[in-house]
Amino acid sequence: MQLLWPDSPAHAQALRDAHPGARFVAGATALQQEWGDRHRAPQGCCLVPLHALEALRGIGLADGGRTLRIGAGCALETVRTHPLVIAHAPLLAQALDQLGALGVRHLGTLGGNVGWRWGDSTPALLVLDAQAEGVLAPDQRLPLAQWLAAPVPALPLLAALHIPLLPGCQPPQAVFEKAAVRAAFAPARLRLALRWSGIPACGRTLSHAAAAAPGLPARLLVHALAWLQQNAGLHGAWALDGLREACADDGLPIGHPEDLAHLAARLIAGHCGLLAPAPLP
Ligand SMILES: Cc1cc2nc3c(=O)[nH]c(=O)nc-3n(C[C@H](O)[C@H](O)[C@H](O)COP(=O)(O)OP(=O)(O)OC[C@H]3O[C@@H](n4cnc5c(N)ncnc54)[C@H](O)[C@@H]3O)c2cc1C
Known part of the structure; x- marks a missing residue:
């Protein structure tokens, strides 16, 4: 197994793009389900670990208070229990309430759940009109549905999700x-x-x-x-x-x-x- 350690989100994207077949890995709780032996990565596997990237974490209001920004590297349990998520996106908290056990929610991340493509958070995020923030042009966000439509090996690094807040x-x-x-x-x-x-x-x-x-x-x-x-x-x-x-x-x-x-x-x-x-x- 080869680990390519990035020092920034943009570096992570560059490493993945430069190594055909390399995969991002955050909590690894979904990725391991693809492995024949769930305790051991397959031979020759090349991973770009994301969990040391502080820039992928953090939950707060953005765009002058018009959107809720959730870093893709936030643990599912952090998202589920965050006061801003409970106040502005209770549907997301409700979806994460039903996801796995506490141990899985502490390891797994929101970015990994979306990167998995059919995780519990994804339908909730879609109906909340979530937008995907990438790393190369953070101001150019894509509707999540469009981001999810990218071909699997080329799915770009998700830096954060933005949920628009309703008036009031x-x-x-x-x-x-x-x-x-x-x-x-x-x-x-x-x-x-x-x-x-x-x-x-x-x-x-x-x-x-x-x-x-x-x-x-x-x-x-x-x-x-x-x-x-x-x-x-x-x-x-x-x-x-x-x-x-x-x-x-x-x-x-x-x-x-x-x-x-x-x-x-x-x-x-x-x-x-x-x-x-x-x-x-
Ligand atoms: C016992 C158990 C129970 C589970 N129960 C549930 C459940 O009830 N519901 C559910 O939805 N899931 C469940 N899962 C799956 C998994 O825990 C979650 O989907 C979790 O959110 C995955 O996050 P992760 O950080 O571990 O992702 P990883 O396994 O690290 O990655 C998953 C995929 O996303 C990609 N990825 C990771 N981060 C990013 C990023 N920032 N940008 C782009 N791509 C990225 C990876 O390349 C990979 O393809 C369960 C897993 C286990 C082991």
Whole structure:
């Protein structure tokens, strides 16, 4: 195994780019799952460790208080318990509440969870409109969905995530769901986050939906959202069938053995109150 120690985030990016096949490593809690023997890195593996880079840590308000900036190197438990995250992005804290055990959350980082592509935080960050800050041009941020779309070996170093704050600094109404089979230590099958606009008392509208699953990188469910907008008023089985097709168009597998499109449709329909039959006129 070769370790290439960087002395700055930009150096880390340069080292990775100069060594084909090299990988960034932060807590290594996701990376080790790719190894045949989880206690030993594979022969010839080349890693760029990030955990000594102070510049990747820190949580604070940025852009004159308009965004919450979270360093990619922050441990998941630090993010989950940070007062600014709890106040402005409680959805992210809620997603991290359900991630692994305390030991994993102390080792694993937010950057590693996003770099893994289907970690619990990713759908939550997508519905919060998070932007990815790279290292070469920190002022040029990319929407997280676009950053995640980069090809795997070329996924650039994530320095920080920026979550825009709403006027009045009220956190958006949102929910995070993690669905798994009912067995001890069963890995989650689907991670889903939903966000509404509007005020509950005056009627609210689903404005964002995102999902991730093992092997299925996090994505915004744009077809599901469009289907809901075009089919307001459909309830019960009609709504479930239509939503399931729309989730399949968003790339969620349909049919046997993993009907994640059906699972996502049920969760969305349930949260939008569409599972009950339509009220009689
Ligand atoms: C027992 C156990 C339970 C777990 N349970 C869960 C769970 O419930 N939910 C969940 O989501 N995850 C879970 N995980 C996976 C893992 O712990 C988390 O995803 C964690 O956030 C990964 O962070 P890390 O720092 O360890 O990433 P690493 O393993 O170091 O890296 C993961 C990937 O991200 C890349 N990467 C790391 N940092 C950056 C960066 N700054 N910029 C770009 N790429 C980067 C790496 O190259 C690698 O491809 C579990 C792991 C274990 C061992």
